[in-house]
Amino acid sequence: MRAIDVHVHPQTQAYADASASFLPAAMKMFRGKFAARPVEEIVADFRRDDCVAMAIAWDSAAGTGDSVFANDALAALTRDYPDVFLPGWAMVDPWRGKAGLAEIEHAIRDLGLRGVKYQPPVQAFPPSDKHFYPIWDLLQDLGAAVLIHCGTTAIGAGEPGGLGIKLEYARPIPHLDSIAADFPKLNIIAAHPGWPWTEELIAVAIHKGNLSIDISGWGPKYLPASLKHDMQRRLQDKVMFGSDYPGWAPGQNCDEWEMEGFKPGIIDKLFRDNATRILGLGDALAKAEAARAAL
Numbered sequence: 001m002r003a004i005d006v007h008v009h010p011q012t013q014a015y016a017d018a019s020a021s022f023l024p025a026a027m028k029m030f031r032g033k034f035a036a037r038p039v040e041e042i043v044a045d046f047r048r049d050d051c052v053a054m055a056i057a058w059d060s061a062a063g064t065g066d067s068v069f070a071n072d073a074l075a076a077l078t079r080d081y082p083d084v085f086l087p088g089w090a091m092v093d094p095w096r097g098k099a100g101l102a103e104i105e106h107a108i109r110d111l112g113l114r115g116v117k118y119q120p121p122v123q124a125f126p127p128s129d130k131h132f133y134p135i136w137d138l139l140q141d142l143g144a145a146v147l148i149h150c151g152t153t154a155i156g157a158g159e160p161g162g163l164g165i166k167l168e169y170a171r172p173i174p175h176l177d178s179i180a181a182d183f184p185k186l187n188i189i190a191a192h193p194g195w196p197w198t199e200e201l202i203a204v205a206i207h208k209g210n211l212s213i214d215i216s217g218w219g220p221k222y223l224p225a226s227l228k229h230d231m232q233r234r235l236q237d238k239v240m241f242g243s244d245y246p247g248w249a250p251g252q253n254c255d256e257w258e259m260e261g262f263k264p265g266i267i268d269k270l271f272r273d274n275a276t277r278i279l280g281l282g283d284a285l286a287k288a289e290a291a292r293a294a295l
């Protein structure tokens, strides 16, 4: 298996419906790549590219009024295609209060999902606000990981008012730094290089042992040079591969990273080893390999 892709949007019609209020703008930005497709085609992409996927549910209902791509539907992907989908990322709108906390418990305990993904600008919430601390407290207790969008977002880009989306909620300091400090056993993965606050994100990742980075959504050509530098040095054990599929095909993204000329071993850490260790994926990977062998 070539790589673990920790950041995948399974863009079926139901998924597209759950992001209906901003999908047209995203489609413009990604030149049509976010068009809905049958799940079999998505599975075929990952089999062709020899990658396994940690897919993400979608729930920004409270902020947008859209439908939800439910955590149960996400868990069904792993059940139906165990050779491709590792237990992935639930999504629970942070504004759902007590019902949201119950849904988080359901997603982790009953469905076996690995963690919960947040998109603070789209979900319109400041993650370090004490109002949301019960969420981080619960996730820490459950031993679940958090995948949290960091830096600017393509969603709303170029639209009047950026569709009302506020980028500040995706800033590493204070948000990720405060959560990491106040919940030291919470396993936090910052999604994307955090641009234009990449230096802040690097500082937080170096300073906080419980925070790592996924480099999804940015080809190596565009990834800020400071992070490209540190992912081969100080952060070589803390950066993991993600494509942000379907914006990028995982295989093509891997090809581009391999052409960067990194020292031997760095690519292995980036593609597989860091995610396996940081997210505790050993058993899940063994199951996927066994399912693959049985195909």
Ligand SMILES: [Zn+2]
Pocket (backbone or CB within 6 Å): 007, 009, 244
């Ligand atoms: Zn994404």
